[in-house]
Amino acid sequence: MTNKFDNLYSQNKSRSFVLHLVRAYLPINKVQKYWGNHDGESDQLKNEKIRCCCCGTPLASIEEIWSKTVATPGVMEDQMKYSIDAMLNPDAHKDDKREDVPIVKAINGKVQAFTGDKTETKMCLACVKELLEFTQNMILRGDKQINFAIRKEMAKEFPDALETINGIQQKQKEDYEARKKRKLEEQNKPKEVKTSGSTNAFGDFLSPEQKAKLGIK
DSSP states (O other): OOOHHHHHHHSHHHHHHHHHHHHHHOSGGGOEEOOOOBOTTTOOBOOOOEEOTTTOOEEEOHHHHHHHTTTSTTHHHHHHHHHHHHHHOGGGGTTOOGGGSHHHHHTTTOEEOEEOSSOOOOBOHHHHHHHHHHHHHHHHHTOHHHHHHHHHHHHHHOHHHHHHHHHHHHHHHHHHHHHHHHHHHHHHSOOOOOOOHHHHHHHTTSOHHHHHHHTOO
16 A cells, blocks of 8 residues: 555655654654644634645544533433443444444544644644654665654754764774774784794704804894
């Protein structure tokens, strides 16, 4: 199955948008449920119309879900009755659709909205998972832009860990260069000419004058 982000990333006009999503939603600890947009004066829930920026699925904030389910009389009671009946009579509900569930019906079939860091975008959970899968695949493929974006965000989130990793990599590089230098020095070192042991042993039986004539020290 083709990942929708593969198609978006392959197009120049939408590549920067995908990179923005990668920086905004990853590492995964940046992903959070969208609470909603309050009216600053009355603190009442605005009637927001949110859609997933990638697939267009209608989304609901936590505030909207709360106001239309828990805060609305009768909805949670209907949900409890439905859940109990579904457990006791599973065959009667085997053909039920998602929209048949009372709390889903109360929010008009919408799904939970998620958002990231420093972004106005909202996404459904399915697209968040797809973005994570896409990013993992691109890292394994060695895509330079995705790798750079992730390393930059990791440096912001975990500066100490990244500094340690960079330090280890630098130490490994220095050790490699030092070993390479020592090996090269050993290869270029002049070899010493040694007198064989048999010649030295023979010279032990000669007088100084005889050694001088034969050129033996």
